[in-house]
Amino acid sequence: MKLRKVTAASAAVLALAVAATACGSNDKKDEGSSGSGGQVKVGIKFDQPGLGLKQPDGSFSGFDVDVATYVAKQLGYKPDQIEWVETKSADRENALARGDVKFIVATYSITDERKQKVDFAGPYLLAHQDLLIKSDSDISNGTDLNGKKLCSVTGSTSAQNVQKSIAPKANLREYGGYSECIAGLQSGAVDAVTTDDSILAGFASQDKYKGQFKLAGLKLSNENYGIGVKKGDTATMDKINSALEKMVSDGSWDAAVKKNFGPADYKNEPAPKIGDIVK
Structure with missing residues (x-):
């Protein structure tokens, strides 16, 4: 016993x-500490050259990807511990609420409406709505668009904003995606494409388009890109803010801008300060 x-x-x-x-x-x-084997799921776009693009070989490139990779490293994750998750614009808030991703870096403009549903770190980039035109275009300002063909994607308000504010007689063309608009600009089917200048610069930086296009530099709106986290996750938000500050101070932010937007001669704004939202 x-x-x-x-x-x-x-x-x-x-x-x-x-x-x-x-x-x-x-x-x-x-x-997710070094060598732990942990994974972190990060939301990005898969179809935006220069920002978030899935390459044919399965790798990812773009400014948002570089920012997300840097942030993840500061949180303790190596590049091979990142699982990239496609988060389309309409599903970003839901993806965070469901816990599908830890954070989202996907041309995610900070707005009062969105802040009711998610928390934002940043901003990490100040973009503006602009026009992309051919390098030899005679369009020098928005009013020159009157009577000409302006392209944006179906459901976007960008083209309507241009028509409402500066070119009421612009002929709107709506395509299924920005790649179609850019192809139309190349062929002459449209005279200009409008959306955020960062997105336009990313498309124009592709090898097949280098030297063909330029940005008009009109700054039609202010788009403060933030990194979305689940509502109430202030600990992660604070860590990401610290990572973004370090990325700016050590020069990595400037290097990422030049790498991804440089070929389009993108006149970017200086790195914004954390919490500084430009209306």
């Missing part, structure tokens, strides 16, 4: 030790 009690006690101790080890292993994995 005595031997049986000792054996039972030893088994209990062993079970507790195994359980503690298992718990420690899981905690370490969730931290």
Whole structure:
């Protein structure tokens, strides 16, 4: 009987030790520390050259990708620990609420309406609505668009904004995607394409378009790009803000801008200060 009690006690101790080890292993994995084997899911766009683009070989490139990779590293994740998740504009808030991703870096403009549903770190880039035109175009300002063909994507308000504010007689053309608009600009089917200047610069920076287009530089709106996190996750938001400040201070932010937008001669704004929203 005595031997049986000792054996039972030893088994209990062993079970507790195994359980503690298992718990420690899981905690370490969730931290995403170097070599832990943990993963972090990050939302990006898959179809925006210069910002978030999935390449034919399965790799990813763009300014948003570079920002997200830098931020993830500061949070303790190596590049091979990042799982990229496509987050289309209409599903960004839901993706965060469901926990599909830890954070989103996807030309995500900070607005009062969105701040009711998610929290934002940043901003990390100040973009503006602009026009992309051919390098030899005679369009020098918005009023020159009167009577000419202006392209944007179906459902976007960008073209309507131009028509309402500066060129009421512009002929609107709506295509299914910006790549179609850019192809139309190249062929002469349209005279200008409008959306955020960062998006336009990304398309214009593609090898097949280098030197063919230029930005008009009209700055028709202010788009403060932020990094979305789940509502209430202030700990992650604060860590991301610290990472963004470091990215600016060590020169990595400037390098990412030149790398991804430089070929389009993109006149970017200086890196914004955390919490500085330009209306």
